[in-house]
Amino acid sequence: MSLSYVLKEGVAGLGRARLAAFTSIFSLFVAVLLVGVLSRVGFNTYEVIQLIKQQVEVEVFLQNIDEQTTQEIRDRIASEEFVEELTYISRDSAAKIFQQDFGIGSDALADLQFLPASFKVTISDGVEIAQIDSLVQQVSTYRGVDDVRYNQALLQTLESRSETLFLIGGAIGLFILFVAIVLVFNTIRLTIYAKRDLIRAMKLVGATNSFIRRPFLVEGMFQGVIAGTLAAGLIIILFEWIVPNLVPQIGVLSWPFGRWYFLTGGVLLLAIILGWWGSRWAARKFIKETKVYTND
Template sequence: MSLGYVLKEGMAGLNRARLAAFTSVFSLFVAVLLVGVLSRVGYNAYEVMQILKQQVEVEVFLQNIDDRTSQEIRDRIESETIVAELSYISRDSASKIFQQDFGIGSDALADLQFLPASYKVKIVENAEITQIDSLVQQVSGFRGVDEVRFNQALLQTLESRTETLFIIGGAIGAFILFVAMVLVFNTIRLTIYAKRDLIRAMKLVGATNSFIRRPFLVEGMMQGVIAGTAAAAIVFGLFEWVVPQVVPQLGVLSWPFGRWYFLLGAILILSILMGWWGSRWAARKFIRETKVYTTN
């Protein structure tokens, strides 16, 4: 079977049931558009969560110890794999920070030198709460360490909200895609029903189910191309022009993997796959069930 025949019959199928085809294309368009928007929002939410996680620090307050003991503590902390950066804050530096934070009236307290020296520990991006908690417990037992502070509640809240966001977004996206695929299925089914006499005739002259099925697969994929192209264009315009104009602060948020074409390409490919799968589902089912009647 020539490629030209397959494409011609696939395009003709869009004209045979125009209302059903339009409904299918529009549903696919809405589905992949929403999935694209959810993916971009979900990625940016994850990006923001990672930035907030980087701001969560472990503070190690030291006792009145000598420089050698302080250096030993530093070396042991830096040897941990989840430690990204470590900075030392002396007693004098702590007093200056106290004065800057509390302003007028804090000079007298700062002069008392009651603030201890400390280390501020920044954690790597992908560290889990259990790893950080294990580090806190370990450092707390070091000789010369007075106290270790870590805002565990904040980090747990961030991880919990991120997980909830992905679960809800994934469930919504899967449901939308399933509904769109069912509509493609129904559209191809109507097209097959409209061509049932031709299909019977083709079977009588020896055409296989695979031969008959290919134009319908092309029709479903064409629906996916139309819907995916329109959805990708809307997503690009929305996040490149509309959102930065309405909310300028969100204009700094990046596309997944730093380039717009990764997400838009994924939208188009997803739409084509959904059109192909829905048409394949319908074609395999109803072409096989189309009976051939012969006269004795």
């Protein structure tokens, strides 16, 4: 079979069931557009969550200990696996910070020197809450450590909510893709039905199912190309011009892998795959079921 015949028949198939083809292309367009938008939003949400996690600091409050013990604690904390940076805050420095934070009227309390010395521990990027908990429990056992604190509730809430958000987004995306495949399936089925007499004639002269199926696969892929191109173009317009003008803060958020063409290219490829998959599903099923009638 020549390539020109396959392409010609694939394009011609779009015109045989125009309404169904339009519905299929529009559904593919909406599906991959929503998946693209969900991917961009999900990626930026993940980046924001990681940024918040990077700003987590563990505070280690010390008892009234000598300099040698303080240095020992510093060395032990610094040697822990997930510690990125370690800052010592003396009692005098803690009093000054207290005065800066609480302003007028705090001098009398600050002079009481009731604030303990402490270490501020910056955690490495990508560390899970369970690992931070393990570090906190380990440090709290050191001799001379009075208390260890960090914003555990915020991190746990952030992690649980983000997992729920990603699960819901993934489920919605899969449902949308499934609906798009079904619509492509129905479009190709209508095209096959319109060509049923030709398919029977081709089978009578010895054409194989694979031979007959190829133009329908091309038709489905053409639908994907049209839908994916429209969706990719709209995503670029949406996130490069429309959204940044309406919400300037969104303009500073990055594209996945740092470039717009990774996401839009993925959207186009996804649309082509969906078109191919739906058409292959329909072609394999209905061409095989098309019966050949003879006079025997």
